[in-house]
Amino acid sequence: MLSVTESVGQTLSTRSPALETSDIQATVLRPRPSPYLGEYVVFRIGDVGQGREMLRRILPHVAPADEWWVPSLPGWLGIAFTFEGLKALRVPQASLDSFPIEFRQGMAARAAILHDFGANAPGNWEYPFGTADMHVALAIYAQDEQNLQRVLELARKTHHDLPDISLVYRLPFGSLPEGRNPFGFKDGLHNPQVEGSSPAGPAGNEAPIKAGEFVMGYPDEKGETAQTPIPEELRHNGTFLTFRKFHMDVAAFRQYLRAQASSPEEEELLAAKMVGRWRSGAPLVLAPDHDDPALGADATRNNDFGYADDMKGLKCPFSAHIRRVNPRDALKNDIVAVNLHHFLRRGTNFGPPLPEGVLEDDGAERGGVFLLIGAHQQRQFEFIQSQWVTDGNFISHGTEQDPIIGNGEGDGVFTIPKRPVRRRLQGLPAFVTVRGGEYCFMPGLRALRWLADLSS
């Protein structure tokens, strides 16, 4: 009697309108350059007039998402605001009140939902995360040092003579050799395809996701178009982003693999089981026994897979990182509408690599920054973090967390389905530690002008 509806919004046959890419910020749709350099910069606005002046100056330099699929931009900046930032710009109260609850509260206040306890608790975060001093954030991406300096200089000139605009945080970042993350895995391999955003989608077997999931002003997977925040001029072509910085303990990762495995080959297999891909990027589903660097390097194949032929998890464990954060078709028999739980990944890595083979921590800060873009953070980032990353019930794994980015405190387990009996790794250390995070609103270009032109 329980007739599961196959896909959300299937009754809505209306085609989505094409996205107005000239009004959407480049950061929303444009993949980061490869290789990339960049910097996240955060300001505090101490004076509303100076805040609006900075906005007016920065406006001409905020890149639109036109032709985002062509890797033609040498460097660009994106701009986003926290709730405290919108307050500092004196956005009208009725408008402030119409923003979603998670944005108004800020990420620190959501710690219980996000399972940010222990070392990950907001009390242990870096300044200015979790404080009221974080107002405006810039994300600057560039192909090389020269272009990075050029964009940084543009940014500097928008506020250098405005004494009440204070720079409260800078995080320079850059890609590591071969596009690897600090743990040594090729990353940035998957992003949902946004319907109507480009003439031709990237290779892969995934159906496009409705644009309203990622940009306000278009129908989403529920068939709805965002009605808040108000007014329409402010929300149209805008979206929300989750910024979350975490440290990666690469030495702990390597030590743990060494302790659990009896050969270098087994270390690599265990690492791949935790991630769901080999270091080259080759997915376990397509290469279950050995790494396949040619597959990993082939953008037309390394993301073209599902879990329908691996419903016992014998190739890719249920608990593997990529199967948790993007289950694809793995949950098709459950009452879960996976299309409601996506985000665009624009994150980056930071810090120097820990040299190959080193097992002792060198004390350096290195890790990743999640820059996750979606119009509904509550059912996107927050759902994925609370239900799929820091819990295991959805895959019948009790309280088991994501082996790589879970918020464990050294007592983690990781289950590897296997015949005749499964293997379970115990005492999994926390390989990552949250250093801070915040929810931001990333308006469209006309909305930026609206913000700059507000009068008291």
Added chain:
Amino acid sequence: MATQTLTRPKQNQTAEDKIQQLRQAFADAPEFAKTALENTLRDLASAAAQPRSRMESAGRTGSRQGTVSELTLIAPFARGGAARLRAVLQARNGNYDDTDKVGTVHDMRFVFLDNDTKLLFATAFDGDWDAYIDDFVAKIPNELDVFFSACEGWPGTHNPAVRDWIANHQVTAEGWYVAHPDLTVRDITRVKRVGKAVEEFLDKIG
């Protein structure tokens, strides 16, 4: 997601204070109830001295113990709603196996109150319904509408006001006991499977 303890005792309130309050509350109770209270005071005192800190808030309303949450909902029937819902429930012949698909529901009951004028719906489930409500709306909208359209003011599953409707009709339990607050429905299924395998193994070697 649980953040606050609903049963947190007042600061500095001792078990003796609480027993004193209990005796006062029972001052106008019948004699046999007073006697019963005195006879159970020893157990009550130890319970009062060791509050169960694991009873917490489950999202906006309702309470939660460990991984299990309770939802109790009381809503007036719409015109003809009681007859419709009764017909739907009777057609099932007591079979609710399809609810297995949800994977997080421990139990569910539909009780008709006050001469078929109100519905009491009570359920225990894992986690927070808030997190999954959009998934339910997307995947099982017909089931929700068939059940709850019996109630007055049900906005329809696809209406965003559905969250508020549920929250507005929810009543938080004052007291609630869960035998295994650390086991989800999926945990129980797994533990049963493992237990069966172990028994079979023991049968073979025994």
